[in-house]
Amino acid sequence: MNQVVEAAHNYTFHDRYINRELSILDFHLRVLEQAVNPGHPLLDRLTFLLIFSRNMDEFFEIRVAGLMEQLTLGNESHTPDGLTPKEVLERISETAHAAIERQYRILNEEILPKLREEDICFLKRNELTAEQLAWIKKYFQEQVAPVLTPISLDPAHPFPRLVNKSLNFIVTLEGKDAFGRNIDLAVVPAPRSLPRVVRLPNELTGGKEHHVMLSAIIHEHVSDLFPGMTATGCYQFRVTRNADLALNEDVEDLAKALKGELSSRRFGQAVRLEVTESCPAHIYDYLLKEFQLDSSALYKVEGPVNLARLTSDFNRPHLRYVPFTPVIPKAFKKSESIFSAMKKQDILLHHPFESFGPVINLLREAARDPQVLAIKQTLYRSGANSEIVQVLAEAARNGKEVTAVIELRARFDEESNIAVANVLQEAGAVVVYGIVGYKTHAKMILIVRRENNKLIRYVHLGTGNYHAGNARLYTDYGLLTTDKELSEDVHRVFQELTGMGKTVKLKKLLHAPFTLHQQLMNFIDVEIANAKAGKVARIIVKVNALTEKQLMDKLYEASQAGVQIDLIIRSICCLRPQLPGLSENIRVRSIVGRFLEHTRVYYFENGGQSRIYCSSADWMDRNLFNRVEACFPIEDPVLKKRIYEQGLINYLEDNQQAWILQPNGQWLRVEMKEGEQPHTAQKVLLDQLT
Structure with missing residues (x-):
């Protein structure tokens, strides 16, 4: 030792x-x-x-x-x-x-040729027939040109402020304009209202799915924007800007302050310049100077500079995953209502394999049930038109005491969350924005219902957001329970979020920024003690990211004591596994597949009396010290076994979509061993649950 x-x-x-x-x-x-x-x-x-x-x-x-x-x-x-x-x-x-560079090589050498084999083509200008060129000219004149605003670059027209990530063209010109000026450069911003991919009519393609990029259409007719002049060059470019919001936590009105900051996100400091491969050096040097960037920030690409918008509704079902229908757990089919099902037992939902519908139905029943007195919910990412928000608004209009704790500062969803707050406030709900300085990231619903002159609490706790769209794409757990102690804990956390006072003491729930981090350290210490005593000691953690130094150091200590540790980390992992004498008992893997892995599960062997917790929190500084997070125990033996087998061991056995972190920081794809059968964790869950 x-x-x-x-x-x-x-x-x-x-x-x-x-x-x-x-x-x-x-x-x-x-x-x-x-x-x-x-x-x-x-x-x-x-x-x-x-x-x-x-x-x-x-x-x-x-x-x-x-x-x-x-x-x-x-x-x-x-x-x-x-x-x-x-x-x-x-x-x-x-x-x-x-x-x-590799991304565009994959696009040009693999994806586009294979799409062409399926008669899905993105035609270049030199591939267009005379009839197609005529149609494009008409399309440009009627649909594109009226919304374009070419901007000449001269002393009276300085370089324009261009919106973050917008598609633009810089055009080189010859000749004089209407005022007799020699203008040699102009910028043409492409309005975001225009589709980036335009499908040609069936009669011009024989019914095949042939498309033309908006950039090609503008390039073909850019000279039309400058009458009497000749466009000698036309080059796409796009600038990426700093989009992080700098918000003073001492503001009096958080929503008002955020509204003021959102517009600045579109025009933050430039951090990257993308130009088309054909752009000459003197042009991109000019752009770099305008955006105050050095050459390291320049990215020359062989294709559309706004590749993220290369989307279209391709009618090729055989080229996509077979759609599936998330199932409704049997517990709901045997009961007349969500409430009666929850009173019988704890119910676990595993999205996207199991439907998010029961969560919406729980709120819908609560909104219309005369016995329901109050509904409280946290909202981190949602939308004003989402079914959940509409149901909460309905509940408020029906006279329920609706309280929504909305985290306005959910990155890139700030504007949407402000809209959600407005909808709920107009319906009569109480809207609060959590705690200044701490993002509210916990996923909780609390419903208070009067039954036989007693108040019964119904609770939903989750690892993911209340966003029905994400529930079809992300893997997440949700627990529906009427457990008295857990329900009381959720009630106390809501009081903490909406009121003032000292830190509340909870019985079962672990919550950041108060007890979660220390209790995780304590759980690891138990495993260390058990390993030193010769007992089986095991830790399995499945989170999106691991960056918190104290926990990493404690895991190193556990490894040295002989604790067997498996970490299933989707994205960031700052810990180095498999270092002799430090972390040789730690294995780190990442699963990247059809669905975005988002479940957060913590497993501790605990001397044979295993502990399993699900949580909204990753093992990061921000989650553990600067956010309000909820971590809830899974106590039902059947549900514990299910999470252990399906949500942990299943992923440790994946040999198709798994990557293993090496001591040097490299990630290597798992290779099947001789005699092994293919095992894809997400496919196993689809087969078992749907």
Whole structure:
């Protein structure tokens, strides 16, 4: 044991931890690899390619922007992995340039040719027939030109403020304009109201799905925008800006302050410039200077610069996953109402395999049931038109005491959440925005119902958001329960969120930023003690990210004591597994498949009396110290076994969509061993639950 401890001490900070930004970039690369995975249908492979684009957009808007801001402020401090912001940016630039080059190579050499084999074509200008060119000319004149605003670049017209991630064209010109001026450059922004992909009429394609990009249509007729002049060049470009909101937590009205900040997101500091491959050096140098960027921020792409919008309703069902219908658990089929089903037993929902409908139905029943007195719910990501919001508004209009704790600062959903707050307030609901300085990330519903002169509480707790669309795409757990102690805990947390006072003491629920982190440390300590006593000691954690240093150090300590640890981490993992003397008993895997893995489950062997918790919280500093999170125990033996087998062991056996983190920080795809049968965790769940 002393040799193990000594070996652990030989590791420096740099050896122990992986950089957070580089780790999330690695996750995006795992998503990109799905675009070449033959196990996915062709159009789903295209979808993964577009998801990678959206992921990278947000990565630059938030993560890269934050690092660039640190550089501007002169921050040269080292992160736990030993890198400065400048060094991290250099590594990001190298990896991101290679990844985006690979993305377009996959598009041009694999996806588009295979789509063409299926008669789904994105035609280039030189491929268009005379009839198609005539149709495009008419389309440009009638649908495109009237909403375009070409902007000449001259002393009277400085370079325009261009919206974040908008498609634009820079045009080189010859000749004089109507006022006799020699204008050699102009910018043409493409309005976001215009579709980026235009399908040609069936009569011009023989019924085949042939499309033309908006960029090609504008390029073909750009000279028409400058009468009497000649366009000698037309080049797409797009700028990505800092989109993180800087909000003073001391504001008097959070909603009003957020509204003011949202407009600034569209015009933040530039962090990346994308140009088409054909753009000449003097043009992109000019753009870099205008956006105050150096050459490392330039990305030359061989295709559309706004690839994330390369979408269309392709009529090819055989090129997509076979649709499935989420099932309704049997417990609801045997009962007349959601309330009666919940009174009989705890009910576990595993989305997307099981329907999100029971959650909506619970609220709908509550809204219309005269015995229901109050409904309280947290909303992190939703929409004003969502069924849940409409049902809550109906409940308020029906005289129920409806309280909605809305987290306005859910990134990129701020505007939508403000709209949700307005809808509910107009219906008569009480809307609160949680605690200043702490995002409310817990997923909770509390319904109070009068039954035989007693008040009964019905509770839903989840690992994911109350968003029906996400419930079809993300894997999440939801628990429906009437457990008295757990219901009382949820009641107390709502009181904490809407009122004032000291920290409440809870009986079963663990909640951040108060008890969750310390209790997790305690649970790991129990496993350490059991391992040292010669007992079986095991930890399995399934979360989206692991970055919190104290927990990582405690897991290292547990590994040294002999605790067997399996971490199923979707994206960021800053812990280094399999280091001799430090983490040789820790294994880390990531599952990237058809659905986005989003369940958060914590398992501790606990000397044979296993503990299983589900939670809204990842193992990150922000979740454990700067957010309100709920972590709830699964106590029913049947449900515990189900989560252990389906939600944990099932994923540890995946040999098709799993990646393994190496000690050096690299992720390698799992390879099947000789004699092994293919095992895909998500497919197993589809087969078992739907």
